[in-house]
Amino acid sequence: MAGEAGFPFSAVVGQERLQLALILSAVHPGIGGVLVRGEKGTAKSTVVRALAQLLPPVVDETGARPARLVELPVGATEDRVVGSLDLERVLRDGEQAFRPGLLAAAHHGVLYVDEVNLLHDHLVDVLLDAAAMGRVHVERDGVSHSHPARFVLVGTMNPEEGELRPQLLDRFGLTVDVAASREVDVRMAVVRRRLDYEADPAAFAARYVDADQVVAERILTARDRLPEVALDNSELRRIAALCASFDVDGMRADLVVARTATAHAAWRGRDRVTEDDVRIAAELALPHRRRRDPFDEPGISEQQLDEAMENAAAEVEKASGDEGFDESCDRLGGASDRGDGGSADDDAARRDCLDGAGTQGLDGSGKPGDGPDDDPDGGPDDRGPDDRGPDGRGPEGGPGGGAPDAGPAGSGPTGAGSSQSEDPGNGSRPGPERLSGTPTSVTKPLPRWEVPGIGEGAPGRRSRARTRTGRAVRPDTDTSAGLHLLGTVFAAAPRQFERGRLSGPLALAAEDLRGAYREGREGNLVVFVVDASGSMAARDRLTAVTGAIVTLLRDAYQRRDKVAVISVRGAEAELVLPPTSSVDIAVRRLAGLRTGGKTPLAAGLLKAREVIAREHLRDPRRRPMLVLLTDGRATGGTDPLPRARTAARLLAAEGHTAMVIDCERGMIRLGLAAELARDLRARYLRLDELSGDTVAEVVRASGRTPARAA
Structure with a gap:
């Protein structure tokens, strides 16, 4: 073997x-x-x-x-x-x-x-x-x-x-x-x-x-x-109650748990599904189905599973004396509930009820390794020559590690942050505050915010790009993305007479071959530059900013973008999250982002330029986008505002697609963020007029990109 x-x-x-x-x-x-x-x-x-x-x-x-x-x-x-x-x-x-x-x-x-x-x-x-x-x-x-x-x-x-x-x-x-x-x-x-x-x-x-x-x-x-293997109505009810208690979507979870429990019973040599089979099936089939949002943590803790099993057992006990119990599945269950052989039609109906649970698998492999408590016999027959038993223990290494917990369920992407002061302040609070915000979803479909032109196809769903897997747009001399059949035939057709073809198959030469120019969508690098200085630290402003970022991060997840987060506060800009495709990590970093101090905006923009340049060396096909959230009050370094505007012009000259979200509030507005937007040749938005959801809507709907600097 x-x-x-x-x-x-x-x-x-x-x-x-x-x-x-x-x-x-x-x-x-x-x-x-x-x-x-x-x-x-x-x-x-x-x-x-x-x-x-x-x-x-x-x-x-x-x-x-x-x-x-x-x-x-x-x-x-x-x-x-x-x-x-x-x-x-x-x-x-x-x-x-x-x-x-x-x-x-x-x-x-x-x-x-x-x-x-x-x-x-x-x-x-x-x-x-x-x-x-x-x-x-x-x-x-x-x-x-x-x-x-x-x-x-x-x-x-x-x-x-x-x-x-x-x-x-x-x-x-x-x-x-x-x-x-x-x-x-x-x-x-x-x-x-x-x-x-x-x-x-x-x-x-x-x-x-x-x-x-x-x-x-x-x-x-x-x-x-x-x-x-019989799956009777009591265990089927246990499965249904278990899936309902975890609030999973659709019926796929119920079917998979039923099939897995049946397979486990067959693997353990039993002719009937038991509660132990259902529990093991749930451990394998349910944790990842609790994740509805990209920022939800997959997993079910032992305590959560214990409670759900207890509730399901109560549901089974409650219904066990009801003669009308699952009448519809009784008709499909056939021999499952009677304990007799039943008819062939009954068996077929029972298998249909489980959508194929009675069909034989065609491939297989395995190992006796699901724990000693699952085998009612508990005898030595399950052990191989190397004395590895059902619990996975081996002669050289002691315990085989057992079945680890699936991990605690996620409690949401951002959690509660520290208490925030309502005073905008100047960074003189006794300790650093942390950004907090509740992520919200955009429900109505909107056009994509995308990089103009045609990219080279980093897999994704945002900007237009030439890809190997998109739709064939036209014939091309490059055949690496597959042959274009009609283009090849049309190229060969005019040469058939000179090649002596009078009948039969097409006379084809190498120069006739045409590839397919394919166009699809790419993912981009979205760099967030977040002003986390003292002037931004009021709770309502932080909540609005955080809500906007989280919604944008959710959009980046759906578009298969990479994201990076730069924090601007104190004396310098900090790359708190290097470019990553794991946006749930971005949300966790965002929840712990410290605030307070001065605003070195020039350093933040230059750090973004550095991140973009470095990532281009690693992933040259992925085009960048910049999102700057600030009130424009550059206060860090020598000549802070002129330096920030110079850095903005430098980014604009390099042709980077950008968005500026003005977070300035109050009766008197200086309009500094608007000036930065003009220097960046970026789309400009005001946060105080918009909710976090609306910010994301406008960003995603901004199909027009400003003209680039000469």
């Missing part, structure tokens, strides 16, 4: 929850795949690759072959993923043919997407649709094609590099947060096994052949048992 080059699945230490999630998805692919979130160096890729070694051989029209692990690169095009017209056969043989993509190659295997959060959203949608339906439907380029694609979908990501949108998070069946163990014994075991493997891969793998074989056989047994 385990090849010389592969690290054995059963040899992995400290990732029992991840291994269990992969097992359950292998037993029942209808669960919808596994998303693995965690920092680098936590064996995410190792476990996924080890899974493929356990999959049984696949029998197809070519005979028996090993199951495949297909890796989908982040830069893959949609044609490469789903398949497309076989242009070579069309031009050479004159016949229409379909060229399968990566989804077809992954059939009966594992489809692995590393850094799935960096994949284009429309490709993630395609993957999740295929994983849920088990088929790929292609309607494009004059081709109508459908083929099976049953695979275990596994995506890995580092949250610090940007989150998936909540809508896409919900589409993954299970999510596991992984982290390196802090237990010394576990860390020793991880290092020891890795060193042993590197010293002699073949000998190390041979030590775990029998253990991996046991796991593979258990998965096959669970697949066979799956259609016979």
Whole structure:
């Protein structure tokens, strides 16, 4: 089972929850795949690759072959993923043919997407649709094609590099947060096994052949048992009550929990779903579904889950004596509630009620690793030759780390800040204040605020850009983004007579090939320069400013922008958040932003210029945008206002798209921020006339960009 080059699945230490999630998805692919979130160096890729070694051989029209692990690169095009017209056969043989993509190659295997959060959203949608339906439907380029694609979908990501949108998070069946163990014994075991493997891969793998074989056989047994596992109405009510208590959207959560609980019961050798199966399914399927807003923290604490299970148990007990209990599902439940064999129609109806919970999975792998309390027998039969039991304990490393908590649920993006003084002040308060504000949402659709011109395609949803995955606009000599069929045919058609073609397929030469010029949307770098000086520190002004920034950050999240935050206060400007795609980190930094002191605006603008220049070296395709929130009262340094205006003119000369939000208030207004806006050639807004939501609306609706300086 385990090849010389592969690290054995059963040899992995400290990732029992991840291994269990992969097992359950292998037993029942209808669960919808596994998303693995965690920092680098936590064996995410190792476990996924080890899974493929356990999959049984696949029998197809070519005979028996090993199951495949297909890796989908982040830069893959949609044609490469789903398949497309076989242009070579069309031009050479004159016949229409379909060229399968990566989804077809992954059939009966594992489809692995590393850094799935960096994949284009429309490709993630395609993957999740295929994983849920088990088929790929292609309607494009004059081709109508459908083929099976049953695979275990596994995506890995580092949250610090940007989150998936909540809508896409919900589409993954299970999510596991992984982290390196802090237990010394576990860390020793991880290092020891890795060193042993590197010293002699073949000998190390041979030590775990029998253990991996046991796991593979258990998965096959669970697949066979799956259609016979009963999910009775009491447990179905428990699932419904549990999902309702966490206020998850839609019905996908209920279905995934039901499928996962059924798969877990089959994996543990039971013929009926129990409360323990439901709890484990909830731990894997619900935490990420509580996240509706990009700034919500995913996760469910043990205490929250305990309370929800108690409430669900009370609901089950309350309804247990009701003869009319779930009458509609009684009709669909068939043998589930009677305890007898029932009819074939009853069994089919019960499986239909669970939307496929009774279908067999086609791919699988696993490890006995979900905790000792889940097996009612608790005997030694679940242990492999290396004495690794269901709790994941190994001979070298002691405890296998157990199943970690999913983490506390988020309490909101900004929280309550320190008490703020109503006096604008001059920075002489005894201690620094902190920005606080309640994020609000913009509900009506608005045009995008975008960088003018055509960018080079950093993946996103804001400004126009030439991309590899957008719509084909016209033929082009560059073929890197795929061939333009009609352009190629039109280029070859006038040369057919001189090439001696009288009939048959098109006579094609290399010079005829035309690529597709594709246009889509890109994400940008949005640099916030926030005046946090003493003149800005009044509570109502800070609340309005913070609300505006948070709403803009939410928009940046939806547009797939990178964001950076520069604080201007005291003697200098501080980069409080380097450019990042994780805008929830930006909100947390914003909530703790200190205020008070003078206003070195020139330093803030020059710091923004420095950040833009440095990020251009790292990511040259991502074009910048500047948002300055200030009252314009530059008070820091020598000749503060002239220096600030000089810095603004420098940024304008470099052609940066900018927005100035004037935060000045009071009966007497100096209009300094308006002067800065003119120097920046930026859009100008006044905060005191607008709420935080309206600020974001105007910013997003400002499609016109001022003329650039010569």
